[in-house]
Amino acid sequence: MAQLLQHLINGLASGTIYALVALGYTMVYGVLKLINFAHGDVMMVGVYMGYATAFALGREVRGSLLGVALIFAVAMLGCALLGFLIERFAYRPLREKPRLTALITAIGISFALSYGFQLDIGFLPGASPRAFPEVIEPKEWIIIGDRDVVVWNWQIISFLIAVGLMVALQYLVFRTRFGRAMRAVSWDHRVAALMGIPTDRVIALTFMLSSALAAGAGLLYAIKDTSVSPLMGLYVGLKAFVAAVIGGIGHVPGAVVGALVLGLVEEFVVGYAASTWRDAVAFGFLILVLLVKPGGLFGRVAAEKV
Amino acid sequence: METPALPVPEARSAIPPALRGILPVLVALPVLALFQWVTNESPFAVYLLSVMGVNIILAVSLNIVNGMTGQFSIGHAGFMAVGAYISGVMSLNLKEVALSFLPVAASDQVLFTLALLVGGLAAAACGFLVGLPSLRLRGDYLAIVTLGFGEIIRVVVQNTDAFGRALGLSGIPQYSSPYMIYFWVFLTVLVARRIAGSSHGRSLWAIREDEVAAEAMGVDTTGYKVRSFVISSFFAGIAGGLFAHFVPIINPGSFTFVKSMEIVVMVVLGGLGSTTGAIVAAIFLTLLPEGLRSAFNLLGTESTLAQKVDQIRMPIYGLLLVVLMLSRPQGLFGTRELWDVLPRWIPRRRRGLS
Numbered sequence: 140m141a142q143l144l145q146h147l148i149n150g151l152a153s154g155t156i157y158a159l160v161a162l163g164y165t166m167v168y169g170v171l172k173l174i175n176f177a178h179g180d181v182m183m184v185g186v187y188m189g190y191a192t193a194f195a196l197g198r199e200v201r202g203s204l205l206g207v208a209l210i211f212a213v214a215m216l217g218c219a220l221l222g223f224l225i226e227r228f229a230y231r232p233l234r235e236k237p238r239l240t241a242l243i244t245a246i247g248i249s250f251a252l253s254y255g256f257q258l259d260i261g262f263l264p265g266a267s268p269r270a271f272p273e274v275i276e277p278k279e280w281i282i283i284g285d286r287d288v289v290v291w292n293w294q295i296i297s298f299l300i301a302v303g304l305m306v307a308l309q310y311l312v313f314r315t316r317f318g319r320a321m322r323a324v325s326w327d328h329r330v331a332a333l334m335g336i337p338t339d340r341v342i343a344l345t346f347m348l349s350s351a352l353a354a355g356a357g358l359l360y361a362i363k364d365t366s367v368s369p370l371m372g373l374y375v376g377l378k379a380f381v382a383a384v385i386g387g388i389g390h391v392p393g394a395v396v397g398a399l400v401l402g403l404v405e406e407f408v409v410g411y412a413a414s415t416w417r418d419a420v421a422f423g424f425l426i427l428v429l430l431v432k433p434g435g436l437f438g439r440v441a442a443e444k445v
Numbered sequence: 446m447e448t449p450a451l452p453v454p455e456a457r458s459a460i461p462p463a464l465r466g467i468l469p470v471l472v473a474l475p476v477l478a479l480f481q482w483v484t485n486e487s488p489f490a491v492y493l494l495s496v497m498g499v500n501i502i503l504a505v506s507l508n509i510v511n512g513m514t515g516q517f518s519i520g521h522a523g524f525m526a527v528g529a530y531i532s533g534v535m536s537l538n539l540k541e542v543a544l545s546f547l548p549v550a551a552s553d554q555v556l557f558t559l560a561l562l563v564g565g566l567a568a569a570a571c572g573f574l575v576g577l578p579s580l581r582l583r584g585d586y587l588a589i590v591t592l593g594f595g596e597i598i599r600v601v602v603q604n605t606d607a608f609g610r611a612l613g614l615s616g617i618p619q620y621s622s623p624y625m626i627y628f629w630v631f632l633t634v635l636v637a638r639r640i641a642g643s644s645h646g647r648s649l650w651a652i653r654e655d656e657v658a659a660e661a662m663g664v665d666t667t668g669y670k671v672r673s674f675v676i677s678s679f680f681a682g683i684a685g686g687l688f689a690h691f692v693p694i695i696n697p698g699s700f701t702f703v704k705s706m707e708i709v710v711m712v713v714l715g716g717l718g719s720t721t722g723a724i725v726a727a728i729f730l731t732l733l734p735e736g737l738r739s740a741f742n743l744l745g746t747e748s749t750l751a752q753k754v755d756q757i758r759m760p761i762y763g764l765l766l767v768v769l770m771l772s773r774p775q776g777l778f779g780t781r782e783l784w785d786v787l788p789r790w791i792p793r794r795r796r797g798l799s
Contacts, residue, residue, distance in 0.1 A: 243770050251767065254756075255759075266756075377589075381589075416604065419600035419601065422597050425590065
């Protein structure tokens with residue numbers, strides 16, 4: 140029983156992190172109908188930015204509240220800028236081209252980022268994973284029984300940050316002027332433009348927002364994993380994408396539910412079966428969902444209009 | 446009443462009819478002689494030729510799905526891995542077996558062919574399994590599912606004792622020869638070209654251009670997509686089998702996402718839908734790292750750069766895709782073939798539909 144509870148907690152903790160990344164996929168898919176393959180790699184770049192900031196701050200400042208806020212701010216702003224650049228120079232010129240073209244571009248960017256960061260030329264970090272500094276000093280906050288169930292402080296903090304960001308996002312999309320513009324662009328960007336919505340700006344802002352979310356999620360993941368590597372973007376990104384598809388891509392709460400489900404399933408496979416199968420679980424689950432409910436749990440398979 | 450014979454249209458070729466029949470032989474002989482000379486010259490040339498041949502098979506077969514059908518699969522290395530491991534295990538187990546009525550070398554080749562076919566069929570079966578659910582959906586899902594499939598294969602191999610886990614398989618008999626490989630290259634190209642020109646191919650092109658319209662015209666889109674996927678993965682499996690029989694060791698590291706991307710880049714660079722484009726791009730991209738390496742070595746000054754060619758290759762592939770999509774999304778040849786882009790003075794047949 141205690142073991143079950145522990146797995147539940149761990150699964151929820153990693154699920155919330157996936158959820159933040161999955162939200163980025165879903166938002167971009169919502170406005171552009173594009174699977175942003177590079178999303179995970181933007182996240183990875185953000186984690187490296189946070190890593191560099193943490194080292195620049197030094198050991199004392201790093202642990203303080205100000206230090207943590209600074210690390211998150213640098214990574215999220217840096218990623219917003221990166222997301223903006225990618226959208227401006229790679230996706231915008233292709234917006235009216237066939238969707239395959241944009242998809243190939245996205246795959247290309249993802250590949251260039253994840254393998255570019257594996258070079259050890261100049262400022263690039265090289266292929267080997269590095270230890271992420273302990274930004275949040277790990278403490279056991281809640282202990283039930285004789286260490287039967289342990290909840291770490293970073294688990295609670297990242298859960299709170301993730302939930303906070305999700306609530307903020309929900310508010311932004313459904314309660315603000317910008318959110319309404321975003322939903323209009325998602326509905327039909329040509330008509331939205333005719334109604335006086337600056338579609339280019341809305342799409343660029345959506346990209347920046349999703350990239351910033353990814354950076355935040357990536358930092359939480361790095362704190363949990365205590366390591367950074369150039370390939371983390373590929374794996375975390377793919378799993379988050381799977382979560383988004385399970386929830387029904389383009390559906391904001393769906394992405395969160397999908398991510399939590401995926402986090403739990405993964406945790407239970409690792410806990411009760413074998414940890415070496417962990418990476419296969421997400422994809423097996425994806426194929427299963429696509430077989431049974433192709434639109435995802437909450438999405439609908441819309442007939443294509445001609 | 447006997448139907449009157451149809452008038453035979455005058456052939457529009459500059460080559461005299463007597464010569465035309467033996468033309469392929471005339472072309473093949475010097476090529477074979479060159480082959481013989483090169484393969485006698487150095488083992489490295491044999492290796493490079495083999496890798497090139499395998500890459501051509503992979504690129505041409507991927508082009509059937511990505512180019513002709515317009516679906517986007519990025520897990521081709523997964524099917525290659527299936528073929529490599531299945532045929533590798535089979536060859537390992539049949540190492541001591543010889544067909545008594547054949548000389549040893551011939552018996553080896555027969556068993557090798559059998560192993561290849563089994564590997565190819567296993568890959569085709571996987572292609573069917575993966576294709577059936579995902580091809581009913583839009584193209585971008587396929588990309589992710591194929592990628593995930595590649596990962597699943599890797600994890601399965603790493604967890605199976607028969608496949609040597611993470612260490613891989615070693616000691617697979619080295620049956621592959623460039624002749625065998627290029628025979629399969631020939632078969633692959635033949636099948637790809639025949640498909641492109643057939644009514645089956647017309648349906649594939651229709652799906653590529655507009656799936657909804659194709660369906661409205663009565664094309665069984667799911668059926669055609671799954672079939673092209675199965676054919677493509679069959680040849681990927683064959684390529685994997687050939688690969689497994691000339692490299693000393695195969696391990697999960699040989700069939701990662703990187704390999705899949707390499708093949709995708711070949712197809713996109715050559716032009717989605719162009720078989721000869723895929724061939725040219727495969728040859729070019731196989732030779733490019735070697736060329737760069739020797740160029741850096743000749744320059745001598747930056748010897749570390751020569752060692753890093755393999756590393757630098759990957760991000761360059763990624764950027765190449767982006768630049769290609771922005772500046773020339775149709776690739777080198779578009780959907781045309783090599784002979785369509787050759788200069789006018791070379792005599793050629795008038796093009797029909799294909």
